């Protein structure tokens with residue numbers, strides 16, 4: 001018998017909570033037992049809890065924590081192929097792989113994400129235009145199904161299960177192990193330039209014009225700017241450095257010690273802060289050789305960053321648009337946000353190349369625009385408006401960040417949903433794997 005503990009779980013946005021029985025199996029037998037003991041409300045897997053909404057929550061149900069599935073099974077320093085249990089996070093992997101001259105081809109902006117969570121959302125980074133998403137570097141997974149059977153899934157073996165599980169938000173089963181390919185790096189550093197961008201047009205044009213010349217492209221957007229300044233910000237353009245000579249010292253870690261009251265997030269105050277940030281940038285930009293750790297995981301330098309929006313938490317809207325409509329779509333989203341006097345410190349733009357292989361993968365050839373929005377009156381209505389704008393421009397929303405999308409919108413944005421449901425119907429006919437997100441978005445057959 002597994003040991004189950006009643007726990008309240010939340011995720012990064014702190015807008016969604018679940019009361020759930022949790023257990024943390026440490027091996028294959030323990031995982032099988034936990035899945036078999038799940039009851040009618042179902043079970044879901046919880047990795048680092050770094051999704052923003054309800055993807056890893058099952059209120060009233062049971063939750064498998066992967067915190068004890070945390071071993072590196074093998075690492076081949078010749079090929080760069082690594083096999084990890086799914087609860088291994090990127091933070092614990094980083095120093096191990098850098099020592100042998102490798103890094104992750106794809107990671108999130110925080111190293112607290114687990115390998116299982118990276119696969120289950122098919123995550124993408126600021127180098128997506130060059131390397132694609134996490135699934136593109138995954139060779140196989142070992143997945144425990146609702147029946148308790150452990151199957152190997154890859155492009156050649158159980159390929160339908162592989163493609164349903166990649167970005168499948170934990171509904172096909174619990175990933176026990178992941179084998180993926182690391183990226184060789186010449187040093188532990190990147191050469192980065194930071195250039196001020198006057199508006200959204202300059203930002204989009206410079207990103208698109210730099211796809212060939214730069215491995216990493218990442219725009220910070222001043223989401224409070226309007227009119228001719230709409231979409232201004234700074235663009236980070238970077239390549240891996242040949243060596244570590246002259247690397248800048250790692251920035252000091254900051255800590256958010258208290259949750260500001262909602263009055264502190266008043267649009268006028270936010271606007272003053274983002275305006276000051278933009279005006280402080282040198283007009284000619286600047287460059288630096290930076291250490292890969294803070295470069296890849298900038299959010300981790302601010303401990304407790306998710307408390308910055310106050311006790312009520314926040315939502316994130318992460319849109320993606322195809323090349324043809326990216327400019328019009330992003331401008332319409334920015335205008336809707338400024339008209340609603342919403343906005344925040346964190347708004348970013350990244351280029352994307354073609355689609356991920358997962359049936360529910362987010363990326364497409366084009367551009368992603370993402371923004372955190374404090375949870376205030378009116379933000380749900382704004383989200384509805386952005387769903388409509390995104391659909392009208394043939395875009396989609398990223399469910400790793402989602403807490404609000406409707407099932408109808410989801411079905412319209414993800415054309416392979418029926419294929420996903422067919423796989424679920426076959427491998428989990430009783431719907432043993434369940435989540436609040438799965439029910440909200442109607443992901444089950």
Ligand SMILES: Cc1cc2nc3c(=O)[nH]c(=O)nc-3n(C[C@H](O)[C@H](O)[C@H](O)COP(=O)(O)OP(=O)(O)OC[C@H]3O[C@@H](n4cnc5c(N)ncnc54)[C@H](O)[C@@H]3O)c2cc1C
Nearest residue numbers: 047048049050051108109114116117120123124169170175
């Ligand atoms: C600060 C911050 C920055 C981020 N930046 C990026 C970014 O740049 N790019 C990007 O793509 N995403 C980004 N994300 C989102 C994040 O990468 C994803 O939400 C990721 O899935 C979180 O992984 P996790 O281990 O925390 O999993 P959780 O949040 O616990 O779970 C996420 C989903 O994965 C499933 N899951 C987790 N482990 C397993 C497993 N072993 N087997 C089966 N299913 C599993 C869960 O059921 C759930 O559906 C960011 C998140 C944060 C908080």
